[in-house]
Amino acid sequence: MQVFADILLATGAFGAGFYCFILSRRLKRFSDLEKGVGGAVAVLSAQVEDLTKTVDAARAAAGATGAKLQELTRKSESVAHRLELLIASFQDVAPAEDTPKPPHVPSPSPNGKQAPAPGLMFQRNAQGVDEAAQ
Structure with missing residues (x-):
């Protein structure tokens, strides 16, 4: 029985040593500065x-x-x-009252029609057709 216990003890020690060897290799790879963590x-x-x-x-x-x-x-x-x-x-x-603006009085044109007001581009004639102001 003593021999059997010694064999089991040696086997357990050998297994623990092998396990520590594997763990040390993994730890070296784990802490490697180039490839590991x-x-x-x-x-x-x-x-x-x-x-x-x-x-x-x-x-x-x-x-x-x-x-x-x-x-x-x-x-x-x-x-x-x-x-x-x-x-x-x-x-x-207040606006200056020294220079009064003359009122706009349309002057008759030579053909008897009234001249267009300044700023107007078109004026209606008697027939209702738009003509370009001259």
Whole structure:
């Protein structure tokens, strides 16, 4: 019985040793820097670092752009206020009555028809046909 227990113990130790050998090989492949998870972790770490730099640069650019936009908004509000004041001041000014406009009096044409009003392109004659104004 003692020999049988020793054989079982040796077989179990040999099996555990073989299992540890297989696990060590898998662990080496797993942590390999070029092909395994170690390589993937290294690549991801480098990508995270690049992304952090890009985000910081974008944040700085957005802050500068925001400051410029605020300044332009202030300037546009100032100009809009000045324009409102100018429009209000023009509405207060009465038109000058020094130069009265003569009323438009149509002059008769030599053939007895009335001359077309300025700015009209067509005029109806007695028959209802449109003629080009001359």
